[in-house]
Amino acid sequence: MSQGTLVTRQFGHRARLALSPTEVSKADAQAHAARTLWNLLHAWWQMMPKDQRTLAHADTAIRQARQDLDFLTVLPAQAAQAVLKTYVQAWKNCWEGRAAAPKFKARFRSVMSVDVPQGRDLHITRVHRRWGMVNLPKIGRVKFRWTKDLPVGKHADTGNRITGARLVRDALGWHIALRVTTLEAEPEPHPGPEAGIDVGVTVPLALSDGTTYEHGPWLTEQEQAKLLRLEQRAARRKAHRKSGERTSRRLRRTYDQIAQLRAKAKRRAADWQHRTTTTIARTYGTVVVEALTVTNMVASARGTAEVPGRNVAQKAGLNRSIAAEAWGRTVTMLAYKTARHGGALVKVPAPGTSRRCSACGRTTPGSRESQAVFVCKNPDCGWSGNADHNAAQNILHLYRIGHVAIPAAGRAVVRRARRVKLATAR
Ligand SMILES: [Zn+2]
Numbered sequence: 001m002s003q004g005t006l007v008t009r010q011f012g013h014r015a016r017l018a019l020s021p022t023e024v025s026k027a028d029a030q031a032h033a034a035r036t037l038w039n040l041l042h043a044w045w046q047m048m049p050k051d052q053r054t055l056a057h058a059d060t061a062i063r064q065a066r067q068d069l070d071f072l073t074v075l076p077a078q079a080a081q082a083v084l085k086t087y088v089q090a091w092k093n094c095w096e097g098r099a100a101a102p103k104f105k106a107r108f109r110s111v112m113s114v115d116v117p118q119g120r121d122l123h124i125t126r127v128h129r130r131w132g133m134v135n136l137p138k139i140g141r142v143k144f145r146w147t148k149d150l151p152v153g154k155h156a157d158t159g160n161r162i163t164g165a166r167l168v169r170d171a172l173g174w175h176i177a178l179r180v181t182t183l184e185a186e187p188e189p190h191p192g193p194e195a196g197i198d199v200g201v202t203v204p205l206a207l208s209d210g211t212t213y214e215h216g217p218w219l220t221e222q223e224q225a226k227l228l229r230l231e232q233r234a235a236r237r238k239a240h241r242k243s244g245e246r247t248s249r250r251l252r253r254t255y256d257q258i259a260q261l262r263a264k265a266k267r268r269a270a271d272w273q274h275r276t277t278t279t280i281a282r283t284y285g286t287v288v289v290e291a292l293t294v295t296n297m298v299a300s301a302r303g304t305a306e307v308p309g310r311n312v313a314q315k316a317g318l319n320r321s322i323a324a325e326a327w328g329r330t331v332t333m334l335a336y337k338t339a340r341h342g343g344a345l346v347k348v349p350a351p352g353t354s355r356r357c358s359a360c361g362r363t364t365p366g367s368r369e370s371q372a373v374f375v376c377k378n379p380d381c382g383w384s385g386n387a388d389h390n391a392a393q394n395i396l397h398l399y400r401i402g403h404v405a406i407p408a409a410g411r412a413v414v415r416r417a418r419r420v421k422l423a424t425a426r
Helices: 021-047 055-068 070-074 077-095 221-240 249-283 294-302 312-316 318-340 387-400
Strands: 006-018 112-116 131-136 140-145 161-170 173-185 194-199 205-207 286-290 344-348 373-375 384-386
Touching: 006 131, 021 055, 021 070, 021 077, 021 112, 021 161, 021 173, 055 070, 055 077, 077 112, 194 249, 194 387, 205 387, 221 249, 249 318, 286 318, 286 387, 318 344, 344 387, 373 387, 384 387
Parallel strands: 194 286, 286 344
Antiparallel strands: 006 140, 006 173, 112 161, 131 140, 161 173, 194 205, 373 384
């Protein structure tokens, strides 16, 4: 093999932290301080005349607040600086049309997180096959689950290192999200076949060569029953609560249990996506997907006037919330994984791929007999088969005849429309 050129790869790695109760409360306190700092900053920003809203002024205000308010001192100085940076970036994103204006962060509705912006503060070492140790500023040296080889110790150099981290708390506890940079040999071009992928309605992923990737329900029957019971309990307790009254400790506990089950389902879904996209990236050289917008994706569960969605009620709950995020993440994973294997991900603008016949190329009314079955109504053709498979073949066909979506480099991302027009879905 020839010595290829090296390319820099940046990625995130998330690991579960094993914290003692004391360490958990320290991390919690830091996250609350970070959120309070954000809110103080936001109040300050709105109060200041426009010409005085500068990074330098905000920095002075933050330093002052850290001197005046005792509880802010639990937050490491670097983390406080990171709050300021994120806040200013949030305004930039707003001015450039990528996001809405920053808002105050509510205690229970915002994600608890603390930044550790400097990678060299972390001093990561591996102490066991399954455990690593990391320094968390003002918390101490703690254990985390070691599930991936990280460039630390003698494996670290200027090209391969950890550049920073963020501590994030979800329903399953505190995690550390590491930012990793590595230098890797540019992969040889992937000689594998081309494949079109359709986001199936009857199967999660249908490929143009007939392969399908399916998954079971994310929660076991027992877990589903438990979730239902908890949701009913929460609804009952909520109904008994007088308006304006604080959420009771018992109700909050029920909410936490619900969040834990949902987080478990989400983690299993993400795990399935990782395994599936890795297999696809290893197998195929060129992967073609439909250039879908998220709005269309949410609507597709409901279906269109022509092809009404099936199992709409079933998809409405947990599954819908997962599915809505899933496609975007699948595409992101496919993009970086195909690139790593020397392949490529291509998006095609593909209206009507679910209604066109892949055998004769005609679109005839009524050909989509159901969500699962496609029967061509062209009298000279009459092809019939799986509807998702048909759509995947159409997507590949569009790529082969040269319909490729040009990525809108540097253009502002259009924010999601509030209402979905059903007629344009899929
Ligand atoms: Zn046909």
